[in-house]
Amino acid sequence: MNLREAESYLLDLELFGMRFGLDRMHKLMTVLGMPQRRFASIHVVGSNGKSSTTRMIAAILERHGLRTGTYTSPHLRSFAERIEVRERPLDGPSFAAAVERAAHAARMVDRTLDEDDRVTQFEALTAAAYSELARGGVEVAVIEAGLGGRYDATNVIPSRVQVLTAVGLEHTRWLGPTLTDIAGEKLDVVRDHATLVVGELPEEADAVARRVASERHARLVRAPLEAEVPRRAPGAFQRRNFAVARTAAEAFLGELDSDAVRRAADEVVVPGRMQVVGDDPLVVYDGAHNPSGAAALDESLPEVVGERRPVVGVVAVLDDKDAAGMLQALAPRFDHIVFTRSAHPRSLPPGTLLALSEHVGGPAAEIVPAPHPAVERARELAGAAGAVILTGSIYLIADLVREQGVARASAL
Secondary structure, eight states: OOHHHHHHHHHHGGGGOOOOOSHHHHHHHHHTTOGGGSSEEEEEEOSSSHHHHHHHHHHHHHTTTOOEEEEOOOOSSOGGGGEEETTEEOOHHHHHHHHHHHHHHHHHHHTTSOTTOOOOHHHHHHHHHHHHHHHTTOSEEEEEOSSSSTTOTTTTSOOSEEEEOOOOSOOHHHHOSSHHHHHHHHGGGOOTTOEEEEOSOOHHHHHHHHHHHHHTTOEEEEOOSOOSOOTTSOSHHHHHHHHHHHHHHHHHHSSOOHHHHHHHHHHOOOTTSSEEEETTTEEEEOOOOSHHHHHHHHHHHHHHHOSSSOEEEEEOOBTTSOHHHHHHHHTTTOSEEEEOOOSSTTBOOHHHHHHHHHHTTOOEEEEOSSHHHHHHHHHHHHOTTSEEEEESOHHHHHHHHSOTTSOOOOOO
């Protein structure tokens, strides 16, 4: 395979959708020679902040002399971005080779399954990631869970440290209707006698963390609200994420070098999260996709854009998200909103978003159906002295940064 063929293979697997359960992953790992056991691992779960925290943990460990790897999702331009070694995404040939190994394993596993049961896209990609992280000789991999934890494809690693960043109401169809249910699903990744690091949690979720830690004889460590400031990742919520990351790195290493931590804080880059990408007007990408993420964005915007410049939002949201709750959180911060629609098939119609915004008392708003023209319209409205904030879905940001015509966008 080359990169194009590897991405085409993964995109074709979307036909089989999402399926929970770890049986297929255990079989894939067996066929591939149990690569997940050839490196130490830290498992990151949570409703918000997973990708940022994953990258931050790896940055700290890398600056302590460890050869690190990460597995995150989703991606912006290419599937290859999801797998990094030493903070660099895989190159095309390495990624294609990893996917080819996973595809070969998937064909073998599929022969053992019922006709209507097949290896999924996320399972094949996760298998490719574990195979390549092992082949690349990483000493420790920081792994971001995809959805939940208990039946997530990533949950076949013997992680020494587990991290719960935050818990909010999300994916209730799969994870359960309450914070207690959702926390329980996420915290099933906790291993016996491991260390569980938690960020700031609602009381219901904190109670689950205490119970799970006790049942599994795990050490429970609470991260402080803030630690060293990640200067390349601005915003109060990123400082909280860095505090969690620092605590997780300390739990893994036992002791940290303060200079290494400062360098990680100064150098870590988190694409698509409070990412400043332009000036005159200031343009910021932030992939907040639920009310908690929107509230965190609202809290952090004054620090990034200041208090006096006009702020125009460009917003697209998927249909399984609480769009009204997100708009309620962001409405006071925006002077104007341009609603648009990402290429994702579940992106809500802009007219629906406009109606929801009017219902929650949002600011003046309009519709520009395609993302690129929507950004240009927002720039006009903001003026050179203003700010444009693109948010609501990481898939919106992916549409804007992906080269036109390279490949169709992933829907999972």
